[in-house]
Amino acid sequence: MPVTVTRTTITTTSSSGPGFPTTVGSPRALTQPLGLLRLLQLISTCVAFSLVASVGAWTGAMGNWSMFTWCFCFAVTLIILIVELGGLQARFPLSWRNFPITYACYAALFCLSASIIYPTTYVQFLSHGRSRDHAIAATTFSCIACVAYATEVAWTRARPGEITGYMATVPGLLKVLETFVACVIFAFISNPYLYQHQPALEWCVAVYSICFILAAVAILLNLGDCTNMLPIPFPSFLSGLALLSVLFYATALIIWPLYQFNEKYHGQPWRSMDVSCSNRHTYYVCSWDRRLAVAILTAINLLAYVADLVYSARLVFVRV
Template sequence: MPVTVTRTTITTTSTSSNVVGSPRALTQPLGLLRLLQLLCTCVAFSLVASVAAWQGPMGNWSMFTWCFCFAVTLVILIVELAGVQSRFPLSWRNFPITYACYAALFCLSSSIIYPTTYVQFMSHGRSRDHAIAATTFSSIACLAYATEVAWTRARPGEITGYMATVPGLLKVFETFVACIIFAFISNPNVYQREPALEWCVAVYAICFILAAVTILMNLGECTNLLPIPFPTFLSGLAFLSVLFYASALVLWPLYQFSEKYHGQPQRSMDVECTYKHPHNVCGWDRRLAVAILTGVNLLAYLSDLAHSARLVFVKV
């Protein structure tokens, strides 16, 4: 059966830059949405900073998230107000929606992690009230960023950049989940005791690097440098990642939770989990979280493979 290769990256301006280069950009729906993002992230980190309520790794992550999102959103607003998208070092068709997707995921993680691993251990008082308010504004920011993604993503038949398509957004999600996995396996004792577990860590790293390279190539508009067609590269990458993650989904739970392979099937068997440690997650919970996230990322790569295959094999 004959096949053809369809285009994936198309050179037109995105809907996010219809009205730029003047204060009118702030009165457009997308401009107002970004002002809301800027306000919520600014209020979130200001509330936490005013009472120094971000000690510990989870608190530091939340503080970094709000400061980072505030700074990049401010840069995007300045670029659009000045109308200098063409001078921006990255593709403006792909950068804003890529960032908005990451920011939505970052704020979502902070809105969940910060109250569950930090706020609940705080005593009642001014600091706790500020932390709860910061969590609320973080949740609103998450909704605002998610709304921007839904607003600017590619519609069927619409010409836009690759990162605005479903496979492009899936790449963002895959790299984000991999980053969360890396945070949970930051302690080498979680995986160094068995070669199979080290293979799982290698899988997470390899797939993350390949997905990140794909994103960077689209942001830099250098997909034409590949020795093979870009859609073929995407399909091969997704297929390889599915195979790798499928092996990790089998090996990680097997060697972490099976007594036959020196694992701990019950949480009570982990001495570290018998005590509540403020601002920390015990080893057994980390292993369980990695197992769940491995399954989530496998589903994401399967969906990515299905969408990428359509870019290569089109019935004539």
């Protein structure tokens, strides 16, 4: 008797969020809402870096950062689509419960930073013409990509009572924010002149580095499904990490502005006192603006760590 073979696909709702099932190992994965959203991410980032590359409209550290952001997001989004289409989640070297949403959160923050930094430090200084038009269009597509990645995070984050990976929870997403803000701080303090003249400011740099490493370790443990390798329960580890980071960042929030903007400690309270800020038309961010940016970012990260501590303490309480 004749035998009929039908093609079988497997569907799952674990990575797509409620109401958005994803077809695994089939081209139908691209027709689902999450698949269409990732196609939008892919196209918008591709168009952004293509527009800029076609006219060479990027110069200096900020332009290079924006170009790297769009290229990196395009490449990783393409990898995720290939894995989804090929049904290769089980063979992927990292936890698929945690990786896509971790990346989507980072990509949303990366594109947000590029959408702000690129026009404010580069596009506004371009003369009217083809290069400026391409740069403005690239900024628009960067904003579209940012919204698309943020939408994926909103769709796939954990809901109350839902069993999912740690990175899809609020504390996991806060870890992403903490490490990203720390990376931006490192970019602003890339010039050692900003802190080497005072040991107290060097302590602030140590705080940013230590807390970044600890948060990165927590993320890597989850992406590698290695949390059971810790000598203590993972929720307790997270609570201790968050508490230590809050204490460290609290000291940095006091010391950094005090030594950078108080004349008593050889600081510069006014922007006009910094000669590097005298040139208005430059792609270079002057020293005083860098100091102010680091102070603001320190406050933002402190708030993130406080929220992280609250959520982590709840996990420990529930476990007990």
